[in-house]
Amino acid sequence: MPSSLADEPVEHAEEGEEPLTDDEYAEYLAELGDAWEVVDDHHLEASYEFEDFAAALAFTNDVGELAEEEWHHPDIHLSWGEVGVEMWSHDIDGLHESDFVMAARMDQSYAEYGDD
Numbered sequence: 541m542p543s544s545l546a547d548e549p550v551e552h553a554e555e556g557e558e559p560l561t562d563d564e565y566a567e568y569l570a571e572l573g574d575a576w577e578v579v580d581d582h583h584l585e586a587s588y589e590f591e592d593f594a595a596a597l598a599f600t601n602d603v604g605e606l607a608e609e610e611w612h613h614p615d616i617h618l619s620w621g622e623v624g625v626e627m628w629s630h631d632i633d634g635l636h637e638s639d640f641v642m643a644a645r646m647d648q649s650y651a652e653y654g655d656d
């Protein structure tokens with residue numbers, strides 16, 4: 541069973557490394573949930589929906605803990621019932637495999653907020 545993207549380590553971009561091109565990131569994007577899209581070949585963007593503000597805040601905190609653990613941080617927009625996320629590698633001002641790993645980890649976390 542091939543390892544899923546979420547199981548990959550978050551390895552930061554090397555100094556001077558080029559951002560991924562659309563051909564290079566296509567395979568990673570295909571492994572992410574439907575919430576994600578690439579914007580301007582620069583960053584990943586997703587919007588996750590929740591039943592209320594409290595659930596959206598809890599997810600925001602989960603993402604924040606993940607970001608601190610991996611030292612790889614998204615921009616997060618918290619609203620009532622919705623969390624918007626943007627993910628890219630500041631060091632190379634573009635996309636790196638680590639951004640897709642983080643997005644896959646966020647999808648995994650979101651799966652725990654089922655519509656029960």
Ligand SMILES: C[C@H](O)[C@H](O)[C@H]1CNC2=NC(N)=NC(=O)C2=N1
Nearest residue numbers: 611612613614628629630631632
């Ligand atoms: C100043 C701090 O070390 C840098 O911002 C680290 C931590 N978090 C980061 N997060 C993201 N998304 N990209 C980075 O290059 C990055 N580098």
